[in-house]
Amino acid sequence: MRLRKKIDRFAGITFFVNAVLAAGVLFGILLFLFSYGVRAFIPAPGTDPGDPESRPLTILGFLFGTVWNPDAYGKPHYGLIPLFLGSLLTTLIALTISVPLGIAGAIFIAERLTGWVRIGVKMVVELFAGFPSVVIGLFGLVVLAPLIARTFNLSSGLNLFTASIILAVMSLPTIISVSEDALRVVPHSYREAAYALGASPWTTAIKVILPAARSGILAAVMLGFGRAIGETMAVLMVAGNAPIIPRSLFDPVRTITTTLAIELGETAANSIHFFSLFALGFVLFVIALATNLIAESLIRREKRSFTL
Amino acid sequence: MKKLLALITTFALSTSLIAGEIIVKGSDTMLNLVQRLAEGFGAVRGDVTVSVAGGGSGVGITAITNREVDIANASRAIKSKEISAARAQGVNPVEIVIALDGLAVIVNSKNPVKNLTVQQIGAIYRGEIKNWNEVGGPNKKIVLYGRQPNSGTFVFFREEVVKGEYASYMRQMNGNAQIVDAVKNDEGGIGYVGLGYIRNVEGIRPLAVAKSSQDQYISPLNEADVKSGAYPLTRPLYQYTNGKPKGQVLDFIRFELSPEGQKIVEEEGFVAVTQPYIEKNNKILQ
Numbered sequence: 001m002r003l004r005k006k007i008d009r010f011a012g013i014t015f016f017v018n019a020v021l022a023a024g025v026l027f028g029i030l031l032f033l034f035s036y037g038v039r040a041f042i043p044a045p046g047t048d049p050g051d052p053e054s055r056p057l058t059i060l061g062f063l064f065g066t067v068w069n070p071d072a073y074g075k076p077h078y079g080l081i082p083l084f085l086g087s088l089l090t091t092l093i094a095l096t097i098s099v100p101l102g103i104a105g106a107i108f109i110a111e112r113l114t115g116w117v118r119i120g121v122k123m124v125v126e127l128f129a130g131f132p133s134v135v136i137g138l139f140g141l142v143v144l145a146p147l148i149a150r151t152f153n154l155s156s157g158l159n160l161f162t163a164s165i166i167l168a169v170m171s172l173p174t175i176i177s178v179s180e181d182a183l184r185v186v187p188h189s190y191r192e193a194a195y196a197l198g199a200s201p202w203t204t205a206i207k208v209i210l211p212a213a214r215s216g217i218l219a220a221v222m223l224g225f226g227r228a229i230g231e232t233m234a235v236l237m238v239a240g241n242a243p244i245i246p247r248s249l250f251d252p253v254r255t256i257t258t259t260l261a262i263e264l265g266e267t268a269a270n271s272i273h274f275f276s277l278f279a280l281g282f283v284l285f286v287i288a289l290a291t292n293l294i295a296e297s298l299i300r301r302e303k304r305s306f307t308l
Numbered sequence: 309m310k311k312l313l314a315l316i317t318t319f320a321l322s323t324s325l326i327a328g329e330i331i332v333k334g335s336d337t338m339l340n341l342v343q344r345l346a347e348g349f350g351a352v353r354g355d356v357t358v359s360v361a362g363g364g365s366g367v368g369i370t371a372i373t374n375r376e377v378d379i380a381n382a383s384r385a386i387k388s389k390e391i392s393a394a395r396a397q398g399v400n401p402v403e404i405v406i407a408l409d410g411l412a413v414i415v416n417s418k419n420p421v422k423n424l425t426v427q428q429i430g431a432i433y434r435g436e437i438k439n440w441n442e443v444g445g446p447n448k449k450i451v452l453y454g455r456q457p458n459s460g461t462f463v464f465f466r467e468e469v470v471k472g473e474y475a476s477y478m479r480q481m482n483g484n485a486q487i488v489d490a491v492k493n494d495e496g497g498i499g500y501v502g503l504g505y506i507r508n509v510e511g512i513r514p515l516a517v518a519k520s521s522q523d524q525y526i527s528p529l530n531e532a533d534v535k536s537g538a539y540p541l542t543r544p545l546y547q548y549t550n551g552k553p554k555g556q557v558l559d560f561i562r563f564e565l566s567p568e569g570q571k572i573v574e575e576e577g578f579v580a581v582t583q584p585y586i587e588k589n590n591k592i593l594q
Contacts, residue, residue, distance in 0.1 A: 241479060
């Protein structure tokens with residue numbers, strides 16, 4: 001009896017330490033990004049204040065600047081807006097495609113498929129969830145982009161639209177897989193009650209099961225969002241990489257992630273450009289954190305309304 | 309014991325103070341060329357391995373400043389800011405020219421435009437000329453393809469041709485091969501690539517370029533014109549070392565500049581070093 005108590009306490013402490021460690025790592029990354037990124041806004045000691053290349057950024061200039069051109073011929077510009085819009089637009093458009101399709105797919109797999117067929121289909125979906133992004137990017141570059149160019153009579157298929165489709169393809173398996181898990185966890189009694197009241201399987205699925213699995217589905221969408229906004233390689237190959245504010249669906253765009261990939265290797269260490277990239281990383285981290293917090297508060301509100 | 313051995317080996321491989329390895333990094337334009345030169349050198353000097361990586365001229369220059377490599381490949385000259393950053397770290401970059409490259413401006417083969425002046429190409433890339441019919445072509449929007457800011461080709465083209473900012477909507481591609489592919493599939497496209505990428509390629513046409521509207525239009529396909537400097541868009545391909553090259557690094561560079569090395573340069577589609585650069589090199593390699 002005493003041994004069992006000891007093991008219990010030991011397990012409790014281990015899990016607590018692990019949780020603290022995980023949270024600590026995340027917090028540590030945040031702190032690291034912030035401490036490097038903030039140096040872009042502080043003049044470095046010993047630099048010539050007249051030199052345009054080492055002039056520190058201003059917060060307003062960074063957050064609301066509409067031009068990102070750090071390796072400029074003339075004066076460098078460090079405006080976040082084109083990159084922020086690039087990341088946001090590609091992700092949101094991708095989600096408008098993949099979320100409805102993903103949830104619909106999940107409903108089909110959870111409610112209509114049985115036995116070996118369901119297991120097989122789930123396996124295939126999970127295989128695609130792990131697909132290397134570079135391969136999907138290659139597919140986008142060689143197959144999808146020319147196809148889109150031909151279909152919409154464009155000169156080039158490397159644009160916001162193609163990048164969004166590629167991101168939809170990448171986030172879809174994740175959304176299907178996690179949503180399907182969420183739907184299956186809903187107790188069978190819900191379904192039986194609905195059937196007893198005369199509901200068809202379709203009505204049951206949409207009006208009873210789906211709302212019951214709401215928090216899980218939201219988690220799936222959050223994961224899909226995270227996958228899409230953090231994707232670098234595939235977007236790098238098909239988005240056109242021009243750091244502009246897109247005025248049409250078929251304009252090229254640049255995201256925060258591709259900017260980090262392109263520019264980090266060639267910046268001189270400890271230059272303003274170098275630190276500004278960390279500031280970009282910090283912004284991306286904050287976006288991901290904010291969406292997660294919003295999602296969490298929504299779920300909590302749901303749970304409260306259920307326990308009336 | 310095994311872990312200690314692994315640690316020691318990793319340390320040894322990370323610097324060529326241990327005899328037998330030279331680490332080279334930088335320009336993607338020069339990657340294949342220097343890899344072939346490395347192979348040629350290895351055949352002559354079996355005791356030395358030369359490892360070559362890409363990443364872009366900017367990456368190479370940053371690497372030599374951080375003392376991570378022995379030689380940095382660059383398809384553009386080092387900037388004065390980079391020189392001071394290097395000196396601040398105690399690194400003294402020394403410049404050698406190992407080959408010359410021509411930069412071809414390519415259009416889709418269905419595009420009837422054959423000749424452009426350097427000024428016209430500059431205006432196109434600055435976004436001032438937006439339609440092919442302004443330069444004698446069909447009524448089609450011009451779609452710009454270029455490299456990314458870490459590329460030496462990006463910087464060189466901007467300094468020598470664009471002489472201003474690139475149009476913000478220029479599509480920034482990952483490498484020479486991607487630009488060729490993009491222009492091949494885009495009838496309104498224009499791009500710039502190294503000479504080595506235009507030989508025997510279908511679907512694209514390199515333009516004949518003139519220094520100004522009074523000069524002759526010269527095609528980059530004519531090797532003699534690129535060598536003589538008659539073709540306006542030629543650039544030297546550089547290698548930077550920390551201080552004057554010594555020991556096995558000096559041997560490698562001497563091999564690159566030898567008749568055997570320069571033969572490899574020409575086989576790869578580049579141009580052998582010309583007299584003014586030979587003299588500059590000799591001052592350093594003495």
